[in-house]
Amino acid sequence: MRWDPARYAAFTDERSRPFHDLVARISGPFQDGQEAPRRVVDLGCGPGALTATLADRWPTADVVGVDSSAEMLADAAPLAADHPRLSFELGAIEDWTPGPEDDVVVTNAALHWVPSHTTLLPRWLAAMPDGAWFAMQVPGNFDSPSHALMRAVAADGPWAPALDRVLQADPVLDGAGYLDLFASAGFATVAWETTYLQLLPGEDPVLAWVRGTGLRPALAALDTADPTGTTTAAFEAAYATRLRQAYPSGPHGTVYPFRRVFAVGRKR
Template identity: 40%
Template sequence: MRWSPDHYLKYADHRLRPALDLLARIPLDQAEQVVDLGCGPGNMVEALLEAFPTAKLTGIDNSEEMLARAREVFANQATWQHADVNSWTPKTSPDLIFSNAALQWLGDHASLFPRLFGFVPSGGVLAVQMPNQFAQPSHVLMREVARDGPWAEVLKPLLRPAPVANPEDYYGWLKPQAKSIDVWQTEYTHDLKGDDPVLDWISSTALNPLLGALLGDQREDFQSAVAQKLRSAYPKQADGTTLFAFKRLFVVAVKA
């Protein structure tokens, strides 16, 4: 699966807002070792270093395309490492593991979250934000179209169960190691411009694996079918703006 930094960053301001909201709730005055887990194109580097100016920052991602952009733009501001989060182990214990819009791509959160939390020392923090759109129209309609059409045989095996659990699950998984846990959800209303902006948004994220599995006319037909459904679910306002409601789950856990 290939990722496009340019496409992802098209909505950079909207995507950055929840990451900054997460950062604002981290109860650390200083940190020497900070890991940006699933760092993407590095768009949180400057904010993390502003919050923790003495920190050694390491960005981890499994996309070479995203890391190439991060190295190009922020070469000297962090160490960039290609790794699979499922098997990643830090060489030294980070004071903060920060993960914005990444861990929803991984399964078995009941094991993953305690394992990641185990890497931080006493007083350290695991801070995570994940999109929680599985039951929202954008993602429900995407799956409906994937299951219905000449592409169904190819796409149905790629459809995943809900990747994000309930807030109380994360509390329960992390509590045995935690001094404190802050879990909350926020629904953002993004004002998007242009034609089919919701399709454009999800094409660089949730829809990307499905589009990548199709070729030629079939890919275009599938994309058009999804677009038609999304136009009905997210109609333009009188001024041409499309309002896109987007739910996100946040977890900030401090190690005991």
Template identity: 50%
Template structure:
């Protein structure tokens, strides 16, 4: 279960990649915009503000996130991105920090590129930090004695969850898109006790929390926190630097050499 309040604890850090993604979308008047993985809706509001005349659809698999988005006034719906297909008037598809959870997202991107009208835009951002110390520590704890028999195999994502920007550029170019792909590593300055653990509570730890009871969660967090303190020591001013890599891709359908 996703916790919107926990997710929004670092709303500014989570919001910034969305802003930079949308800044690269060159559309004047899209007819319909779809936000896949809308979360609590705080970023989706930017789409409504920039293109107020467009029809706006918002989708998320989490009932808790959909409820939070609806409280902001969005007509969000619960659903699985793998079941979504574009309508003929869909001119912009946005997916922010969602597709890393979907192993078959490469096939979905290709399917969307084939189904969307010419000139439509696919704008995607995904965390690309699965090889970072934070995620390595998470996997090491989950696979250690005492936890490997309590957590299902394959529960956590590995380095291959997200490709490099060039891989997405190649994929979507093959489907006739003009592609703008890049990556950015944000050096996030976090504060408070165990801030990296606090960050991970909002996202990466969700699959673990779904399996363990309250006592198990506390035990798991205590073991993970010890490792994270070593990997991300607090600075003299009490803050912690947490480098976070993200992968971006903006593709315009039917505008590439293969289109």
């Protein structure tokens, strides 16, 4: 599935809040009492701006962003010029394995695109060095109106055949599930769930938000079925009508509750 960095960049500030809350839970010392990690990996790094904040925080660490989207990495690449130890690699999360110096692994809003991650996580955690940190955040909003309405509209219209089985449930656990998984791997762990009340400006802001992420599989399927864009426009119009009812615009903007699941652990 192709990603569109420009669409993803809408709401950059709002989208980055969970990342900052996630990495705030990571604190040294790291391996052998060192104040800085040796290597930091960001799985599913996207356009790289958040990965660069890790390089700012730990300037002596090698910081590597991994992503399978060439479009996203094209945006990320120039950031490496400003950070001598920052690099980006094109690759699938499924193919990644921890190296012996990977003292910090961060993955923000990416593992829900990797259905096998609950099988991979125990292997990754077992392979990480002692004292290493693994910090992850995934969506917990599959049952929210934005996503339930997306599925309802997808199933009810001339576009339904093209969207059959395209919008699958996010393959994620709840916080307790990740807590158990991390603790079973010998990690001292905190897990939590947060609903951010994102205050969004403009017309149809929830549609604009999901266009950058959760709606992408549907948009890709509709684009394949009808490259003229007519079906996409009709589908989006029907979906926008339902979203306006679920998320009415108020005096300060549109409030979009945005639930996220976090787990952060340090290997004992």
